[in-house]
Amino acid sequence: MSSVTHDETTFVPAAETGEMELYHAKTWLGKYVFCQDAKVIAVQYAATAIGIGLVALVLSMMMRLQLGFPGALAFITPEVYMQMVTMHGMIMVIYLLTALFLGGFGNFLIPLMVGARDMVFPWANMLSFWIYFVAVLILVASFFVPGGPTGSGWTLYPPQSILPGTPGSEWGIILMLVSLALFIVGFTMGGLNYVVTVLQARARGMTLMRMPLTIWGIFMATVLALLAFPALLVSVIMMLLDQTIGTSFFMPAIAAMGAEHDYDGGSPILFQHLFWFFGHPEVYIVALPAFGIVSDLISVHARKNIFGYRMMVWAIVVIGALSFVVWAHHMYVSGMNPYFGFFFATTTLIIAVPTALKVYNWVLTLWRGNIHLTVPMLFAIGFVFTFINGGLTGLFLGNAAVDVPLSDTYFVIAHFHMVMGVSPILVVFGAIYHWYPKVTGRMLNEPLGKLHFWFTFLGTYAIYFPMHYLGFLGMPRRYYTSGGTDFIPDSAHALNTQISIAAFIVGAAQLLILVNIVWSYYKGKESGGNPWKATTLEWQTPTTPAGHGNFGPELPLVYRWAYDYSVPGAKEDFIPQNVPPRDEPATQGE
């Protein structure tokens, strides 16, 4: 580019939405604690989510210790083990991944990438974080109440989740349900912000079809979440009523532990329908932002425009819509009508079409690109591999007939950890390495980052690949120990031990990124405004880290899409979105 500085005459007055009145904090508390600046809220969300995520990581380490070396920790009884399973699952899916992608990355990236000064409802945004924070506190509190947290599995299936005999069926489950309800309320406030900001506050010239795919992913995931979380809210409220005042929404007539209960006629299957009506879109609430972010990472670090941009947008929308009609594939073994199962198997396999389309487009973007194997790029490519692996096992489990024997075995664990555990987490790491310079003004250390990548990427394969095999052997999941069972051979026990050792190594390797984040904050290399030479608006801010109001006195004007990399004839291999066409060399044949 000959001149990235703007010719003043190219400015068209008046942004589309007009200037918004910015909130200015007057007190320390208002600036750092109850802050209404989306960038600060994003860091608060991310820090809380990662903090609680570390708790879930420690829980998984203890579970692996019990499985690989039974009895190594005396306090892990079968009850405690089930509590760990439950809390690990719930925290990872909802309190870490959902909160981190939408609350963390959504808050940071939406205003910066669409060229807005802030979210449209900053106060509701602040409230959203604090309600989330209280929800996390309540969740943590359940570790300390009599009976401990609920041990009913993260799906909280009734009737066992509220019957005596299940750990935490008195206090733990109530705290869990209250915490979830608060999470949903808090998320709704944030979600309204994300949707309306994308719809209403884009910079002039930022048409929908010029938005980076990151924004498309987060936007569609938020729409899904806003429509799907009510299903969880309804089931939470109904179960809370069953537990506290003895209604029978979900509770059938039942005698348990030698005592008859007053419940009558309720339908546990109804809960499963409601739960998975939320639960399946939840998978895509986590996956769609990951899809979006990975598209941008691949494009930036391969210095090539994304292959099939419009197709990518449509794929995101179609996946989102389809995700509402596949929920019962989680319930093949609930005794449903086989024709019903046939319908859901079909819709489930159809969803593979837009998903595969995205994978092809990522690979085609890499094809003959100028690939820079930076740390974010390593994680992005690692994601594509892992997502394909996890997706392929999804074909097995999506077919009702194949699912039945594999249901509730380690095969299922391997599948969903690959596809919605490891894959999104790889994107989270890639995104942290990519955007950390914009948050702090410093680069993360690269050798440490590469070490972190290889330990995590290879390590997770060492953990989850053997689990497919254990699943084929029929090894059941959620069991506290697998000793003394004839059909499980010694080799499976050896494999189990080896999986645990790999898990400890991967768990310990996560210290690398924590150390890197803290160390680089003080000692990292100065990044400058646009270290990756990227086109999107967040890298064009006048100051780094971006100041209050993001863009200085004038909002940017957008002249092009987010993917002008290696444009033939241009001097540099990228043209930022806010560079007018007339600044390009005239030789260009657009």
Place this chain on the structure above:
Amino acid sequence: MLISLIFLGSIMAVVAWWLVKQSLNTQPWVSEPHGEGTSEESFSYPAHKVGLWVFLGVVSSLFCLIISAYSIRMAGLGDWRPLPEPPLLWLNTGLLVLSSVFMQRAHRAASRNELDRLASPLLIGGALAIAFIVGQLAAWYQLGEMGYFASANPANAFFYMITGLHGLHMLGGLVAWRRAVARVVSKKGMDISDVRTSVELCTTYWHFLLLIWLILFGLMLAT
């Protein structure tokens, strides 16, 4: 689940239609200077209005799912014994209709800039909504007196849950209403467009909650 699916299907149809409009005939890879064919597609509505409509979508999703759960549970194990809706509910429905009518009048006054004719319908509309909530609580009390407790039968449990959730949404609306009233009453330094938006949003929300109530009440009467 059919009702929820129909609802979601229609939302998705709107999204798809809107996206088709945005994405056909556009070539995102072409850079353009302003004023030369750049479609200015942004909504002309204020952000608060869009925010409210998105929120109404979320609330609709919630109540659709409740209706789905209601019909699934009702078709359940034959233990469903319909409860007699207290006649008081008809009165409450009347109050809610009137409340909506007065909010509409306030909205009309606000949009015509007749500020002196705005305060009284706004206050009456809110007062009627409060009366509605009190009436709902009285209906709960009557049912309790007659021995229809929530735990006795799923029909009762759904009745309490549905009316309770609807009432909570009404209370939330009253918080927004209180802010609108404060804006109208304070008069000093009042920004007319703020008042207008505030009253308009309240009115939309009131009509929406009335519609939801009519659907839910009809459902409970019919079953």
